[in-house]
Amino acid sequence: MRTSGRTSKRLTINQKYSLTGWGFLAPAAILICVMNFYPMIQALVLSFQTGIGNNLQFGGLSNYARLLKDPVFRTALVNNFVYLIIQVPIMLILALILASVLNIKDLKGKGIFRTAIFLPCCTSLVSYAIIFKTLFSYDGYVNTVLMNLGLISERVNWLSQEGSAKVIIILALIWRWTGYNMVFYLAGLQNIDDSLYEAAKIDGANAIQSFFKITVPMLKPTILLTTIMSTNGTLQLFDESVNLTGGGPANSTLTMSHYIYKASFEYNPQFGYAAAMSYVIFILVAILAFVQMKVGDKR
Amino acid sequence: MKKKVLSILMTAMMALSLAACGSTDNSTAPAAGTDSQPATAESVKTEAETPAGEQTLKVWCWDSFNVDAMKTAGAMYEAEHPGVSIVVEETLSKDIQTIVQTCAMSGQLDSLPDVFLMDDQVFTKYLQNYPEVFADLTDSGIAFSDFAASKVANSVSGGKNFGVPYDSNTVIACYRTDYLEQAGYTVADLTDITWDQFIEIGKVVKEKTGMPMLTNVQGEPDLLNMILQSAGISVFDEDGKIDLVDNEGLKEAMEVYMTLVKEGILQEQVDWSGYQGSINNGTVVGTINGSWICATIMSTDQAEQEGNWAVTNMPKLNDYAGATNYSAQGGSTWAVCSASKNYDLAVDFFKSTWAGSTEFYDSILTDLGAIATYLPAAESEAYNQKSAYFNDEAIYSKIVSYGGKIPTVNKGIYWTEEKEALGIALSKVINGKSDLDAAIAEAQSTVEFNMGQ
Numbered sequence: 001m002r003t004s005g006r007t008s009k010r011l012t013i014n015q016k017y018s019l020t021g022w023g024f025l026a027p028a029a030i031l032i033c034v035m036n037f038y039p040m041i042q043a044l045v046l047s048f049q050t051g052i053g054n055n056l057q058f059g060g061l062s063n064y065a066r067l068l069k070d071p072v073f074r075t076a077l078v079n080n081f082v083y084l085i086i087q088v089p090i091m092l093i094l095a096l097i098l099a100s101v102l103n104i105k106d107l108k109g110k111g112i113f114r115t116a117i118f119l120p121c122c123t124s125l126v127s128y129a130i131i132f133k134t135l136f137s138y139d140g141y142v143n144t145v146l147m148n149l150g151l152i153s154e155r156v157n158w159l160s161q162e163g164s165a166k167v168i169i170i171l172a173l174i175w176r177w178t179g180y181n182m183v184f185y186l187a188g189l190q191n192i193d194d195s196l197y198e199a200a201k202i203d204g205a206n207a208i209q210s211f212f213k214i215t216v217p218m219l220k221p222t223i224l225l226t227t228i229m230s231t232n233g234t235l236q237l238f239d240e241s242v243n244l245t246g247g248g249p250a251n252s253t254l255t256m257s258h259y260i261y262k263a264s265f266e267y268n269p270q271f272g273y274a275a276a277m278s279y280v281i282f283i284l285v286a287i288l289a290f291v292q293m294k295v296g297d298k299r
Numbered sequence: 300m301k302k303k304v305l306s307i308l309m310t311a312m313m314a315l316s317l318a319a320c321g322s323t324d325n326s327t328a329p330a331a332g333t334d335s336q337p338a339t340a341e342s343v344k345t346e347a348e349t350p351a352g353e354q355t356l357k358v359w360c361w362d363s364f365n366v367d368a369m370k371t372a373g374a375m376y377e378a379e380h381p382g383v384s385i386v387v388e389e390t391l392s393k394d395i396q397t398i399v400q401t402c403a404m405s406g407q408l409d410s411l412p413d414v415f416l417m418d419d420q421v422f423t424k425y426l427q428n429y430p431e432v433f434a435d436l437t438d439s440g441i442a443f444s445d446f447a448a449s450k451v452a453n454s455v456s457g458g459k460n461f462g463v464p465y466d467s468n469t470v471i472a473c474y475r476t477d478y479l480e481q482a483g484y485t486v487a488d489l490t491d492i493t494w495d496q497f498i499e500i501g502k503v504v505k506e507k508t509g510m511p512m513l514t515n516v517q518g519e520p521d522l523l524n525m526i527l528q529s530a531g532i533s534v535f536d537e538d539g540k541i542d543l544v545d546n547e548g549l550k551e552a553m554e555v556y557m558t559l560v561k562e563g564i565l566q567e568q569v570d571w572s573g574y575q576g577s578i579n580n581g582t583v584v585g586t587i588n589g590s591w592i593c594a595t596i597m598s599t600d601q602a603e604q605e606g607n608w609a610v611t612n613m614p615k616l617n618d619y620a621g622a623t624n625y626s627a628q629g630g631s632t633w634a635v636c637s638a639s640k641n642y643d644l645a646v647d648f649f650k651s652t653w654a655g656s657t658e659f660y661d662s663i664l665t666d667l668g669a670i671a672t673y674l675p676a677a678e679s680e681a682y683n684q685k686s687a688y689f690n691d692e693a694i695y696s697k698i699v700s701y702g703g704k705i706p707t708v709n710k711g712i713y714w715t716e717e718k719e720a721l722g723i724a725l726s727k728v729i730n731g732k733s734d735l736d737a738a739i740a741e742a743q744s745t746v747e748f749n750m751g752q
Contacts, residue, residue: 053428054404070748071741137569139582159569160517161730246570248518250726265397267716267749268428271404 047275052268063276073277076256079166083255084234087170092226095178099185100215114186118179125176129243132172133159162252165245169253172240177233181226188222189215224296228289235285256281353382354644359390360416364594365466365631368663369416372652375659379651383644392418392631396425403429408638413645419453419468419630424712426456433461434635439646441654447672449705454632461634463649467590467670468630469702470525470613474512474585476690477607482507486609491624494526494555497614501564504584511566512584513559514577518722521628522565522587526552529626530616531706534721539711541750543721543743551619553725553735560729587613589628590670590698597668597688606687610694612701625704630672670698713750720745 011019050059067073101107102114120128135141136158143155158164192214200210216223238257241247247254247262256277263274358369366389373385390398395415402411411432417425426433437459443451446464454462474486482504489500501512515522527534532548535541543549559565566583568574577583578592579599586592596608612624633653635645652659653673660676663669665684676682677699685691720742727733733741 053400066751072745072748133569137573138566139573139576157567157569160567160726162732246518248722248726249730250518250723250732265400268424268712269400269404270749 043275046272047279049272063273075251076254076259080235080255087173088230091174091178092181095181096185099182103189118183120176121180125239126243128176129240133244136168159245160249165253169240169244184222184226188219192218227292231288232285235281354641356385356641356644357412358387358414359395359412361392364667365416367667368669371663372659376648376652399425399432403432411636413639413641414633414635416631417634419632420714422453422632426461427712432637434637434642436460441649445674447702449707450672462632463653464632464672466630467672468627469590469698470626470628471590471610471698472587472613473596473608473610475607476609478508478584486611490611492614493617494614495617498558502562505563510584511564513565513586514568514574514583515565516571516574517567518726520722520725523552523556525626525628526616528708530619530622533709534717535709535711541743541746543739548619557729606690608689610689623706625701627705670695716746716749
């Protein structure tokens with residue numbers, strides 16, 4: 001009786017270990033719950049409420065019903081998908097090509113090139129957006145260069161036309177994020193055994209063949225990861241829309257996140273509606289990630 | 300071994316940073332306590348014993364122009380009231396709006412300052428949405444009748460006053476006389492004219508100098524709103540409902556705006572700095588804006604611009620009934636926070652400076668060029684001083700005389716939404732994506748949608 005009492009008080013070595021483990025985990029876990037999950041639940045509750053500012057009352061699904069009738073949200077959604085469908089593939093293919101080129105063993109100045117391509121990632125989102133805006137403004141650098149080269153006869157107001165404004169945002173995104181994705185591919189490439197390439201070479205495969213038959217399949221998990229990250233990032237695009245074009249002209253570059261911000265802080269605050277929109281983005285990202293995982297990951 | 304040293308170092312660093320966090324936490328908490336609690340005790344004590352004890356009035360405003368004006372007022376008041384200090388903290392207009400909104404949402408009003416400045420375009424919106432933030436000044440003894448009526452109306456809700464008007468929002472038209480001369484015009488040709496006449500002059504000027512008459516920020520139809528107010532056209536009806544469709548005045552004003560853009564008389568700029576740049580770099584003949592734009596005009600580094608600017612009134616909306624050459628744009632108003640423990644001090648401060656001292660207004664006019672809406676100040680000699688920058692003309696008395704002629708319009712709290720919707724409508728019509736009626740109908744439904752929450 002006595003002995004059993006003592007053993008029950010004393011922890012076994014395994015229990016001790018797991019207690020220590022939980023001890024280390026607890027602060028982070030609690031912080032994540034308080035800072036992340038609690039606001040997420042609050043936002044879900046908020047998305048069921050309607051009203052302006054602090055005068056909120058329960059409105060059921062009315063915010064979600066309202067979303068279906070909102071032409072501006074629809075425009076923003078379409079804009080986001082245009083960015084996603086055009087920009088993400090271009091960027092990832094470019095990153096993949098750059099990564100394989102910069103992985104060539106006897107290439108000189110590899111470090112410099114890698115750094116140069118990665119550097120845009122270190123710039124702040126706001127400042128690079130403003131720089132792009134300045135470049136493409138009416139009296140900006142791009143107009144001046146094109147005029148001097150004789151390619152255009154009159155200055156173009158790039159950011160005040162729907163098509164060109166969208167293209168500029170896509171260009172800006174490619175400039176900013178290609179290097180970031182390239183680093184993932186470079187890391188992935190280090191895990192591919194050289195003997196595979198050597199064997200392919202002996203079998204008479206050329207560089208293009210070994211790229212498609214070895215590099216791409218071997219990098220599949222990394223490609224999947226970058227695709228999901230880029231999808232997530234593109235759907236939450238905010239800084240470029242706010243700082244580069246201000247969502248204009250006529251909402252043609254407005255993103256969903258920018259619209260959420262407007263609904264909360266620029267218009268008369270519609271926090272419930274903004275929370276509902278956030279949840280729609282969340283669900284969209286979840287669905288797309290799920291689809292990509294199903295399609296891409298066959299392990 | 301190396302690894303061990305490294306891990307010890309890392310642990311030490313983490314511990315230190317944690318400790319640092321902890322200590323700041325500890326230090327801020329009592330600091331906040333000392334800030335509010337003894338201050339309350341103190342103010343209670345001073346109110347009971349000596350009204351002129353140690354008191355601090357905290358003020359938030361933006362822009363060196365406003366900050367300096369407030370500091371001048373503070374220094375004047377401090378000199379007469381020993382023990383009182385007026386602390387001015389520079390806070391951006393957008394930040395003040397966001398902080399007011401956040402504080403109101405969370406109910407933490409005591410983190411707001413005693414007095415803050417608010418942009419007139421959004422004053423009503425915040426007053427309606429968060430009335431609990433604003434202290435009622437109706438019975439404070441501040442003489443609101445001493446201020447321009449169109450300006451006071453902006454901070455009134457339910458017949459009560461919630462703000463002390465500050466800078467003038469009177470619209471002026473400023474033109475480069477040297478450029479006009481090249482095209483064979485003088486400022487007199489641009490005074491008391493209609494938009495049709497302006498467009499004719501603009502075409503000639505564009506042809507002879509190659510420059511547009513005006514610039515504007517694309518998607519921000521400030522000029523359109525100025526035209527609307529100049530003709531007394533409201534885009535909201537008496538009940539605050541949006542009234543764009545079948546609004547003949549609006550349609551006429553939009554047509555004027557679009558003609559200006561199509562003829563190249565109005566050059567749209569990407570953003571505010573582009574707009575400012577066009578004025579300062581001398582790539583535009585003139586501008587039409589609130590009189591505070593004088594500060595921008597004078598901030599150029601091109602010396603040849605001095606003496607080559609002239610001020611006059613804006614064109615009027617042709618033969619539209621009620622059209623005038625006068626309008627309002629921008630400006631700001633002081634508000635007292637309802638949670639302020641120094642309400643009496645704030646009121647007394649305003650009564651002896653912003654709402655009672657013509658000397659004060661003389662001094663900010665002379666030193667800062669700040670044109671206010673305090674009517675007694677307009678009779679002062681200082682307003683008759685001539686400005687060398689504007690061709691030795693007494694522009695201040697001119698601007699004040701315009702101020703009394705501005706028509707009043709219904710603005711309401713959906714101002715931002717309306718402005719944006721009209722900006723989109725203009726952009727769509729100008730780019731040929733839609734015709735005018737359809738664009739106006741779409742703008743109406745967008746604003747109605749936002750009002751439907």
